[in-house]
Amino acid sequence: MPFRIVNPAPVxxxxxxxxxxxxxxxCANVNEGTIGAGLxxxxxxxxxxxxxxxxxxxxxxxxxxxxxxxxKSGDVAAFEELVNRYEHKIFRLTMNIxxxxxxxxxxxxxxxxxxxxxxxxxxGDSRFYTWLVRIAANEALMRLRKRxxxxxxxxxxxxxxxxxxxxxxxxxxPGPEQRFAQTEMREILSSVxxxxxxxYRTVFVLRDIEELSTEDTATTLGISVPAVKSRLLRARLxxxxxxxxxxxxxxxx
Amino acid sequence: xxxxxxxxxxxxxxxxxxxxxxxxxxxxxxxxxxDCRLIVNQTKKTIEIFCDSEPVELPSDMQSRLHDMLRRKxxxxxx
Numbered sequence: 001m002p003f004r005i006v007n008p009a010p011v012x013x014x015x016x017x018x019x020x021x022x023x024x025x026x027c028a029n030v031n032e033g034t035i036g037a038g039l040x041x042x043x044x045x046x047x048x049x050x051x052x053x054x055x056x057x058x059x060x061x062x063x064x065x066x067x068x069x070x071x072k073s074g075d076v077a078a079f080e081e082l083v084n085r086y087e088h089k090i091f092r093l094t095m096n097i098x099x100x101x102x103x104x105x106x107x108x109x110x111x112x113x114x115x116x117x118x119x120x121x122x123x124g125d126s127r128f129y130t131w132l133v134r135i136a137a138n139e140a141l142m143r144l145r146k147r148x149x150x151x152x153x154x155x156x157x158x159x160x161x162x163x164x165x166x167x168x169x170x171x172x173x174p175g176p177e178q179r180f181a182q183t184e185m186r187e188i189l190s191s192v193x194x195x196x197x198x199x200y201r202t203v204f205v206l207r208d209i210e211e212l213s214t215e216d217t218a219t220t221l222g223i224s225v226p227a228v229k230s231r232l233l234r235a236r237l238x239x240x241x242x243x244x245x246x247x248x249x250x251x252x253x
Numbered sequence: 254x255x256x257x258x259x260x261x262x263x264x265x266x267x268x269x270x271x272x273x274x275x276x277x278x279x280x281x282x283x284x285x286x287x288d289c290r291l292i293v294n295q296t297k298k299t300i301e302i303f304c305d306s307e308p309v310e311l312p313s314d315m316q317s318r319l320h321d322m323l324r325r326k327x328x329x330x331x332x
Contacts, residue, residue, distance in 0.1 A: 076327040080320070087319060092308040105315050109322055116326065164260050166292050177302050189306050208300050233264040240292070240299045247295075 068128050072119050079119070083112055086129060090136045096205045097140035099194055100147065107143055111136035133210050134220050137202075141221070144198060164234070168241050170248035180246075192242040200235035207232050254278040259289045267297055 064085075070078035087108070094107040115122075115132050122131050177185055193201060206217040207228065218228045254262075254275075259282055265271045266279055283290050 079327075080323065083319070083323065087316065088308045088311045091311045091315070095309055105318070108315075109319055112319065112323060113326060116323070165257055166260070169288050169291055171291070172295060172298070176298070182307070185302075186306065186309070189303060190309075193303075204303075209303055211304075229264060233261075236264060236267075236296050236299060237260070239303070240296045243299055243302070244295070 064128055065124060068119070068122065068124065071116075072122075079116055082128065086132060087112075089129075090132065093133060093136050093205065093210060094140040096193060096209065097137065097198075097202050098144050098147070099201075100143075103143040103147060104140070107136060107139035111139045114139070130212065130216070133206075133212065134216065137206060137210075137220050141202065144202075148198065164237060166237060166241060168244045168248075170244060172244070172247040173249050176243075176247035188243075188246050192239060195242060196235060196238055200231050200238060203228055203231040204235035204239065208236070254282045256282075256286060256289055259283070259286070260292070263293065263296060266293070267300070 064082070067078045067082050071082060090111060091104060091108050094111070095101070095104040098104045098107060111132065114135050118135075122128065180188065193204075196204065202221060203217060206212045206220060207214065212220065214225055214228050214232075218225045221228070223231075259266075259279055262271060262275065262279060266276065271279065283293060
């Protein structure tokens, strides 16, 4: 499949506040290959997760920068190991932005293709994953805009004069998410994020789920920093209100 | 600081982006306002729940197509 760079993700200049914070949270989410998560780097940890799509790389899985360096020098197994490591999360990202499986798959494929063909432009002064997220977000956004041209505004802050003051003020009790089975909780989260307008959803996904910095989110989306902040506040308030339907004590769930 | 101002600054407060004086004002308001405390705590919880959610499973057929496509590219690049 031929492809071209329409809007390549700029190389980030330095690690961001978000990256610092994200290491811990994302480690809890990642099924495989957490970076610097205390894994010994001995040969027993080479490619130890069962996966039918693995090639044998000579680089230990904990060392992302070595994998990137090896991939840059032509070690395709090292690149494929990076894909193995992040494919689930990149699919979550493209799915969260597009809310369409076909678009999410296309965006994921093109994100990995472009990251492969443009690997030499990755300077290594940010995490590879952050760079990849920005490429994948661009791919997903292109498809979202194509499919729903009126649902995503590019450069205008979504301010509005609406009253932000929450009206739903019910107690959730301790650990409200623990009252639901894992699959049920996943469906709830999918449903509430699906209901969120694309403008708010994309900002929330990049800032709070992928933990990009406000500045990186603004650059990725092509909107201003105040617009990111404004949309993020509204996204958070709306999601809280939607979750309130499920979490309020004695409420319908 | 009143309740509306707390909501306006909610994200900055959660993200630790408030200047110290404003942060103190907001925290003082929270001491006396159960509604705002509830909103702040539930908004934090909302973010936490999404962050801690498991990534959706990548379907195996999609995973196969991704890797097949990449390997075709690797071969093309090697020629």
